[in-house]
Amino acid sequence: MTVRFQLTIDCAVAEPLARFWAEALHYVPAPVPDGFASWDDFYRSLGVPEDELGGGTDSIVDPRGEGPRIWFQVVPEAKSVKNRFHLDVDASGGRSVPLEVRRERVEAEATRLAALGATRTRTVSEEWLDHYAVAMTDPEGNEFDVF
Structure with missing residues (x-):
């Protein structure tokens, strides 16, 4: 359950x-x-x-x-350190989808979220791992990933 x-x-x-x-x-x-x-x-x-x-x-x-x-x-205190956990926003469709298609989907979602107020911090791309993600922060600086 x-x-x-x-x-x-x-x-x-x-x-x-x-x-x-x-x-x-x-x-x-x-x-x-x-x-x-x-x-x-x-x-x-x-x-x-x-x-x-x-x-x-x-x-x-x-x-x-x-x-x-x-x-x-x-809460009264401001965020001062990196999050101990974060959200992963799954936009790619998973590993059964070709890497180039996943990359396009992740980029489109990262662009959409940036237009809402998120900030792109870096791209995580490891071809040998068949992985592509964009690290971002929300409007208050909380980290999250789009993969």
Whole structure:
């Protein structure tokens, strides 16, 4: 049996990062829980102080219900070191696809993500490993790869 989980990403400002990753992963903003008009109303019901409300969209979900919910948690400290783990965005179609086709698909996805606010940091290409990927960072500097 699989275990359900939520991925939590620390950030400075939730909504822009949530919207970036929603577009990047083809996710959507998480719906407001039943019985509440807004996420702020829901958070108030949990006792969250008023000065911590108003952050807008802070979580996203897979519209197909297959992937995990992702919550963007606002924290006071800035990112200071490399991530201990990161997301890999699979755009290539896998090793059954010819390397040149995978390279084109990865480049197209990296270009799309850069237009959304990501930054390309390097290309990882090892012909002898039959591998091609682009390392990137999201708008707050979190590392991820497109392969």
